Structures are given as C-alpha cells and as structure tokens.
C-alpha cells in the first residue's frame with residue numbers, strides 16, 4: 013500500500029499514541045476543583061505551554077477547539093460579530109477564494125445570514141494573494157472592514173502565502189487578519205508572534221496527533237463572540253469540557269512537528285521532487301499545480317492536472333493498485349465538481365476535472381514513489397480511453 017493522502021490525515025506518531033493512551037486511563041475534568049480535576053488541569057496547562065512553544069505564541073493565546081473546522085468558524089464568525097457589534101459599519105469580510113471550506117463556507121454563511129459583504133481577494137495563477145491586493149481591498153473603505161482571512165498554505169495545490177507581509181498590511185489599518193495554518197504547521201515555519209496575525213488555526217490530526225482536537229491561536233486583545241456557549245472553559249470564547257488525552261497527545265505531536273520541521277521539510281521535499289519527476293516522466297503532458305518554486309509551495313505536496321482525464325477515475329484506478337491519493341476537490345451529491353481553488357487560479361473547468369493530489373508524510377518512503385512511477389502512466393492511459401468511450 014502507498015498512502016499518499018497525508019494532507020487529508022496523517023498517521024498518529026507513536027509518541028502521541030503513547031501520551032494519549034496514558035491519559036485515557038486517568039480520570040479528571042480539568043474544570044473540577046478536587047485533586048483529580050487539578051491533575052487534569054495540570055496536564056492541559058503543560059500541553060498548552062508545549063503548543064505555545066511549538067507555535068511561537070504565549071500559552072494564553074492558545075484556545076483549544078475540536079479541530080481546524082471549529083477554530084476557523086470561531087475566528088471568522090466570532091471576529092466578525094465582535095467587530096460589527098463594536099461598530100455596525102464593519103461588515104466587509106475579505107477572504108481569499110482558495111480557502112478551505114471551513115473558512116469559505118463560514119464566510120459565505122455570514123454573507124447569507126449576518127449581513128456581511130464578502131469580498132474575494134484576487135489571486136495569481138498559483139493561488140497566491142499578494143499584499144498589494146489586500147491593501148487595495150482594505151483601502152477602498154478601511155472603516156468598513158470587519159476582518160480578513162487568508163490561509164497560510166493551500167491544502168490542494170500547496171501554495172504558501174506571504175502571511176507576514178499580509179499581516180503587516182492588515183496592521184496598518186487595524187484590521188484583524190486570520191490565517192488557516194492547518195496545512196502549514198510542521199512544513200513551513202509558522203511562528204504566531206512573528207507573523208503579526210490576530211488569529212491562526214491549527215489542527216492536530218494533520219501533524220501526527222489525534223482527530224478532533226485543534227487550536228485557535230488568538231491575540232490577547234481579541235475577544236471573538238463565541239460560537240459555542242456553555243461553561244466558558246477556554247478564555248470564555250470556547251466552551252466544552254476539554255478532551256485531556258487528546259490535548260496531551262496534540263501537544264506531543266505539536267512539539268515534535270516543530271522540533272523536526274527543518275529536517276523533515278528537507279527530506280520530504282526531496283522525496284516529493286522525485287515523485288514529481290516520476291509522474292512527469294511517465295505522463296509528459298501532466299501539469300504541476302501550484303507554485304513550481306520550492307520556497308513557494310509546501311514540501312510534501314504534489315498536485316497534477318492530467319488533460320483528458322477524470323480525476324475520480326484516476327483515483328479509483330490507482331486505488332485498485334494500492335495507491336491512495338485525492339483529487340483535491342469535493343464531491344457534491346456524488347458528482348465531481350471542479351475545484352474552487354483551480355477555478356480561482358484561472359484553470360479551465362474541463363481541465364480542472366482531471367486533478368490528483370499526492371501528499372507525503374512522516375511514513376512516506378521511496379517505495380511509495382516507485383509505486384506511483386509504475387502505476388501512473390497506465391492509469392492515465394486507461395482513464396483517457398474511458399473518457400473517449
């Protein structure tokens with residue numbers, strides 16, 4: 013088997029499994045005052061410190077959530093509500109059009125139900141938002157901007173955004189900028205304090221931690237209106253009893269992701285380059301998606317468009333050979349839709365149907381690349397023939 017869908021989820025690290033299983037046997041609600049509760053609280057706070065350290069933040073800036081989706085919703089909706097409540101003129105939400113659905117659909121919902129005016133920032137052919145584009149959009153009417161949101165790195169085509177420069181522009185106008193760093197964490201440096209961001213999303217299951225846990229890094233000066241109301245556990249912006257075993261394991265994965273990032277990025281980048289070479293050798297008209305420059309894309313991402321193919325057919329043909337990857341785009345009612353990311357980069361919709369995303373991770377080996385090298389040529393040939401019949 014060659015698992016090449018690490019951007020969807022990556023296997024848990026043994027160290028994270030160990031931390032999680034140790035905690036599963038321990039009882040304690042981190043909000044309880046007795047000894048068991050205090051023990052759970054200590055585990056949570058140590059984990060928070062480790063996460064803050066791994067993400068270049070202060071512990072008080074780590075708001076634990078149920079994952080990336082919840083953190084994105086809290087940032088986008090919560091900051092919108094707080095900013096609009098403070099000044100009703102602030103209704104503009106500026107977003108990149110290549111965001112993950114957790115941001116894109118939250119932004120869209122604000123437009124449909126909460127009176128937001130959503131404006132999509134222009135992107136170049138690699139899906140990148142340039143700082144001037146953000147400046148132009150804010151400058152049209154700075155006092156009406158509620159927030160801006162631009163992901164750190166794209167989950168489909170791997171393009172890395174100039175987040176620090178974008179944050180500088182946002183700061184010039186006192187506009188909070190949120191960035192979804194779910195795919196960036198562990199692959200490129202994502203220091204929160206250095207970034208100048210107001211808020212940043214991370215998720216555990218993308219870095220070798222368990223599912224169902226993530227965090228919103230949130231500057232102390234921001235108080236988003238909560239999406240979940242209840243016990244007020246996390247800085248009164250996020251309620252819910254904390255999942256102590258998951259929090260402990262997330263922290264271990266986060267620490268290792270930060271410690272190993274440099275060497276990992278180098279090694280996985282070299283393996284990814286081999287995969288790209290192998291695919292382009294086998295299928296010379298395959299088009300590499302995203303920025304071809306190594307510094308402009310995630311080291312573990314390889315995205316291709318195969319003219320004349322349906323991505324779904326290709327995916328299933330490869331799956332039958334034991335190779336697991338993704339088309340990168342979502343299905344609506346079982347019908348493959350061209351990816352909104354590719355459409356935003358100006359790709360022809362017909363061409364955009366023939367995409368495959370290979371994403372590598374900590375368990376990837378040269379044997380995985382060799383399996384793709386062997387299978388991709390015949391799979392594309394079959395998918396093309398199927399497309400003609």
Ligand SMILES: Cc1ncc(COP(=O)(O)O)c(C=O)c1O
Pocket residue numbers: 019020078079080081082084112114163166167192194195215216217224225226
């Ligand atoms: C860029 C990005 N944002 C958000 C998410 C959602 O994260 P989670 O699965 O933790 O809800 C994902 C996961 O696919 C992602 O790739």
